[in-house]
Amino acid sequence: MKNYLLIFSALVFVIFIGFAGASNSEKINSELLPSVATSQIIIPTANGSFNEEAPIPSQCYTKTEGTNNPCYTCHQTYNSSKNDKYRTNLRNDGVNQGLYNFSDEGETNSWKNLFVNRQPWIKKISDKQIAQYVDQDNYSELAKKLTATDWQGFIPDLKDYHLASEAFNDKGIAKDGSAWVAFNYKPFPGTFWPTNGATDDVLIRLSPEFRQLNGQYNENIYLINLSLIEMSIKELTEIDIFSADENIIKRDLNGDGKFTANVDLLSTQEYFVGDAHQIEIPRQQYPVQTEIMHSVRYVGVNGEGNTYIPKRMKELRYMTKTQLLNDSAIDSAYRRERKEKLDEQLPSYIRVKDRGFNNKFGWLIQGYIEDYNGELRPQSYEETFFCMGCHSAIGTTIDQTFAFPRKITGRAGWGYINLKGMKDAPSKGQQEGEILQYLQVNGGGNEFRENMEMFNKWYKADGSVDKEKVKKADVFELITPSKQRAYAMNKAYTQIVRTQSFIHGRDVNITPAKNVHKKIDESVAPLKPEHRVEGWDLRLDWSAKPEN
Structure with missing residues (x-):
């Protein structure tokens, strides 16, 4: 099988190294980023995967030392007795905080990029060069190039999306009439914090009947229908x-038994x-027909040294x-998933050609990523296969999504x-701020506990969290990096872009990771029982007053 995967055509090379041919970006970016030899560039496979356990994310290989717990934000079990509200996610994988439920293939950590020293590469790029690279638009030409290749x-289709907030009005509705809607959410703990290398946004779009009244x-209709979905996802009564x-x-709308002209509930x-x-x-x-679009971007730094969401998308x-899926289908899907894990079967998903992978729970998933020149291109089979772990069957998601519930x-x-x-x-049902809780439970500002800037900023000399300092800060101050760290992380990631080595991991690290297993010993539990967290909910209690 793996010998077969080594065979690739000239067409694949063209698509993944320079999507749809050379462009101005090839000349521009050759001056901004170091070049690499062709022999160092990885050509993704058109079909099949070198890493047959690509859905296991790198974070699952963290050395927890039995006490540091980043696992709880993904792996949870919820009480589903008759006295509790029904939750459609029936994965109930909280037990994974206490065991490595890996196949033989999965016991070996295939995320080789974690162990690369990026410092020599970083030194080759000036702050001015990376700032210019990050502020380039690599989105606007994507639709034209996809159309030219008969992409199915x-x-x-969102105009000016590279301009981030400028593409939307103050209610989050796209200015171009495409019906995409942006919403404000709290980034998921750990990897998705900007301090760990990326900014992002998430948009949602419903099909026409949900946006219209009498054709x-x-x-108002559109936002009310979106709010009804929000109520369902969050189990709200109003x-x-x-x-x-x-x-x-x-x-x-407000349930008062009459029609009123101005209702806001x-x-x-x-x-x-x-x-x-x-x-x-x-x-x-x-x-x-609900659509969700998620851009993952570099960390922009403005003239004042503050971070922002830039034009360039990773x-x-x-x-x-x-x-x-009805209740029976949901139950069957999760039972099948649990059985496959217990039997240590390798994951498998159906790829629906250009439309992406079927995640077995009613969604098709596809993605686009930078080519050698920094232009967005369709992800390969294995690069999309990687996405399935988090968007198929982990215990904390709601309908396999993260952002909208937050x-x-x-x-x-x-x-x-x-x-x-x-x-x-x-988090819903918790007392302390979610970020404060994560810093205490995990013992660091990312899953690997190797973000030293977060240590220096939010921890005391004895290793405990400076609670009072954390409580006084807003989310922006808590999880965004300094100018120096943002530049370094941006530079480090461009080496992955130049080598096209996404199949070896997309995590941004400056020095080789130390708190990561290269090989899992399943006889050693990830966490001691007293350090496991039960009942954590990815939804947030926005009505809660901060603790003093």
Whole structure:
């Protein structure tokens, strides 16, 4: 099998090294980034995977020393007794905090990029060069290039997306009429904090009937339907909305038994509104044809030394909901997943050509990533296979998604992501701020506990967290890097881009990782029982008042 995977065509080389041919970026970026020999460039396979356990993320190989727990944010078991609210995620994998449930193949850490010393590469790039590279637009030409290659999958259609917040109005709705909606959410703990190498945003789009009233686009209808999904995902009985006229919508939105002209509270509904009024609201699932787009970007640094979301994208990720699963189908899917894990079977997913991988839970997943010249190109088979671990069957997600359940609840959460002024809201059911809790439970600012800037900033000399200092800071201050670290992380990642070595890992590290296993000893539990965390919820309690 692996000998077969070594065979590739000239076409594959063209697609993955310089997508759709040479462009101005080839000349520009040859002056900004060091070149590498062709022999150092990895050519992704068109089909199949060298790493047959690519869905196991690098973070699962962390050396926890039995006490440092980054595992709880992904692996959880929830009480599903009759007295508790039903949760559609039935993976219940909290036990994985206490054991390595890996196949023989998975026991070997294939994420070789973790162990590369990036310092020599970093020294070759000046701050001015990396700042210029990061501020380039590598998004706008993608749609044209995909169309030219007769691409049959998703073709990004949001105008000016490279401009980040400028592409949206103050309610998060795309200015170009494409119906993409940005929302403000708290980045998932660990890897997705900007201090660990990337900024990001997430958008959602519903199909036309959810945006229309009598066949015409209606902003109120659209935002109300999005809010109804939010209520379902978060198990809320009411949520605040932008003022709406019940007489026009023909629905008692606030449940007071009458139609009112100015309503700003939405109560539980059985059906969506507008032209989707006959569609029942699914429980903790998104409607069919829901689309989610996620850009992962470099960390921009402005003239004042503050970080921001720049133009250049490292990746563009896309999901589309193709099927609703009933309770029986959900239960069967999770039972099958658990059995495959217990039997130590290798993961397998159906690839629907250019449309991406079927994650077995009603979603198709595809992505785009930088080629050698920094232009976005379609991910290869193995590069997309990597995405399946987090978006198929881990215990904490809701309908296999992370960001939307973490949206600032209600009206205040519609708008492009903005961490400034955002409070460290606790996880649902917890008392302390989520970031404060993570720093204490994990013992570091990323899963590998090797972000020394976070140690120096938020920990005391004795290794304990400086709680009072953390409580006084907003999310932006807590999880964004210094100018120097941002530059270094950006530079380090470009070596992965130049070598196209994404199949060996996308984590940004400056020096070789030390707190990471190269080989798993399954006889040693990841964590001692007293250091495991039960009942953690990725949803947040935005109504909670900060502890004094």
